[in-house]
Amino acid sequence: MQVNVDRESRTPLYLQIKNQIRQLILSHSLQPGYRLPPERKLAAALGVNRSTVVNAYRELEADGLIESHVGRGTMVNFIPGGEAGEELYLTLPPVWRNFYSSRAGRMNNPFISNILDMVAREDTISFALGVPAQEFHPVEYFSSIISGLMNKEGSALFEHGPTAGHYPLREYLAGYMAKRAIQAGPENIIILSGSQQGLDLAAKVFIEPGDAVVIEEHTYMGAIQVFAAAGARIFSVPMDEEGLQVDVLEQVLARYRPKFIYTQPTYQNPSGIAMSLARRRELLRLAYRFHVPVLEDDPYSELHYEGGFLPSLKSLDTSDHVIYLSTFSKVISPGLRLGWLAAPSDLARQLLMAKQLDDLHCNTLAQSVVNEFCRAGLLQAHLAMVREEYRKRRDAMLASLEEFAPPGLCWSRPAGGFHIWCSLPEGVHAGALLSRAVEKKVTFVPGDVFCANAGGTDRLRLSFSRCSETIIREGIRRFCTVLSKMINTGHGLDEAARQRQDLGQLF
């Protein structure tokens, strides 16, 4: 008899036991006459009090499903059919996990949803969110654009639109990308409900369970999760300061014949690394040689603070191997839920088939607003402003780290994007540090979240985009205080590190 208890459920334990036995009886898995285990024995097997099982059996007996016989134990009753039986069925809700697909079993990490819930928490200094600062959303412009559109377009703003997206916006994006040496016509472009949707569409169109996919050693968690949910075998290729290590990549491509290489070449999340031009060319050459498409995720390239604009893989691609993905979430506002992709025509058509079954098309008003915003030249002006501001915030965070960091903490110096990637002193576990930091009202994202496999527990991501320079300094001060205390007291350190610490205190 298979019965489990879930101690985290709100359903009392006795009721969990009762419900499961009831279902086993009603589904005829336990036949009339079957002898239930003695209360004491079942209690021991489940690790619950005997009284819990007693209560469960008592209720089952009251429902007429089982009967106790002195000397013979407790047995399953014969359940009459007809009305009485049906009434019993009526009271038994489904155990939903019995109905789930294997894909559902691979979708069990609530991290993204949890982090989104934290957006509006005000008492804590958050370096956890890699999104634009609320105060930079161009609300005034949006306001006047919307009233203008309402007068001009009226009800058309609430109509269905094409699955591929608002045509003028696709046309704008074709021109915008052309200026960055990407050749893509409106027919190659699909407007997405955020670039997350592009990852989902790519997973749907490419990934068969068991297929190999290549990612960077640490990367955007939403990509890892969506590829994993689709059943991909995920191969992480290490990075150095020039980006993806192409010599390792070559071996992985030769060995595993992946469906695609997922990469963020420019100001990678979480590392902030910008892939060198030589590496970009080498990556493409390998993609061509091994006939492997490249999914280039490029949310940050406009947010460069030094060194100028870097060419995308798509712009270097002479053989249509690159699928380009970007978003308005980082350069304008994430609540718009708008991104886009550019793909060769054949593939764009197939991605469109997938998109129509996802959500038909994106919000019509949002697409029109962004189109007007961009065409009025406001995107360029906005970018000039935020680049300047985010550069200051980056510098403030780097300076605060210089000022407060205890020995052993290392960090990156990104030329663009939103993130600083830290490596912790030996023995400090990012998860343990986070729980202490939360108490002191400062948060970040621990590194393991960005890793497909084990690893990353000695790393963490600090995002500087959402806090003013003053707040950044205070947040880094708190963060470093927590970290220093952890190192100095040894509390929360890994066992091995604590032992070394103890030895150190002896001498």
Added chain:
Amino acid sequence: MQVNVDRESRTPLYLQIKNQIRQLILSHSLQPGYRLPPERKLAAALGVNRSTVVNAYRELEADGLIESHVGRGTMVNFIPGGEAGEELYLTLPPVWRNFYSSRAGRMNNPFISNILDMVAREDTISFALGVPAQEFHPVEYFSSIISGLMNKEGSALFEHGPTAGHYPLREYLAGYMAKRAIQAGPENIIILSGSQQGLDLAAKVFIEPGDAVVIEEHTYMGAIQVFAAAGARIFSVPMDEEGLQVDVLEQVLARYRPKFIYTQPTYQNPSGIAMSLARRRELLRLAYRFHVPVLEDDPYSELHYEGGFLPSLKSLDTSDHVIYLSTFSKVISPGLRLGWLAAPSDLARQLLMAKQLDDLHCNTLAQSVVNEFCRAGLLQAHLAMVREEYRKRRDAMLASLEEFAPPGLCWSRPAGGFHIWCSLPEGVHAGALLSRAVEKKVTFVPGDVFCANAGGTDRLRLSFSRCSETIIREGIRRFCTVLSKMINTGHGLDEAARQRQDLGQLF
């Protein structure tokens, strides 16, 4: 040697042949020394002119990939490695279909995307779109709600929000559903990017390739397609004027143990049928008996024109078997891309995991606008208005059909919703009729689109929601003229029917 030609492609045939052989050579599928088939033979096999193959071979020879030897035929050259070889790789784009998943192969029906492209075509009277009339979108209210929100909330309207949706809107929906006897708290509700997303989430969470799913004999095409793409075996249960035939359903449930029953009990799309109360209860009893969840899609229940509001399956569900799905697309405006689902807590949590990987969350502004609209009591007022208007349109279409229909055309008389479901005179194929109707500037949706399997070619759907009464009369006049002409001339009728027609003309 595997070479295919695609006559619908824009790539010239000779180039298609050249590219494929080139890829075979570069991927080493054709080894150096391999003898290519003679030009004449390959031309015959592919059904192309000999000169097409000659041109293909000539280009391959010019690229140094093959060589003709008098008396020995055409052979694959040895390709040197290094720079020259790599240059060749650089010019060869991927054949994308070689990379697709089996799911992608099941996503090949562009119907929804095509119909969305037709939204704004003005020269034709369209009975094809089952969406609200453009003139009823509450633009004035939206306009003032948005300016109010912009002043009050400002930048918060462009921030990330929770994956489950804007909390006040979920709270409103909990109250709204409670008035319809559905018990669901905000924690049971997920705001969706249209109810299409709910279908996609259900497919992801429940369907393993090969799983059985039960649908109604004819139903929403987006549901059929998303279940089919997920690899479901789809079983259609026939309907009569009371809805799903539960006696047949019972057999299907007993035989195939489906993952869920997908049903639109109220003013079903396309049939307009409202399931009787007795059938609803019987359907639930069967769901309980066979332990099968029910996915209730309820877009139309508020759009009732006679007979009052019908209880949803969810409101009758005493055992948490029903997942409830609805949308703002039919009662307010489809361009908002907002719908919602209500599910038992365990399941809601799992659906949320899937939603976070789809698009993180829905457009923030749209959710706030709808929340304000509903909470100001405007939804109820709007519904009262549109019910009245759509009832007139339905009556106009019914009256026009009475006036113009040729003998043999039958149609439904729906008590709510947007659709009239027609059955064509014997021998008239809805697809053939549509191509003639389009010429005469009137459109509808042929019935086969709503069927998972063969069938429906003698049915069609006329949607009355988007046209004024005058336009409806003119459209139905055109439609009936085309149909009558087809019957009277026999052109375009099925062969069997034409023969009977000929016989009829003889006597």
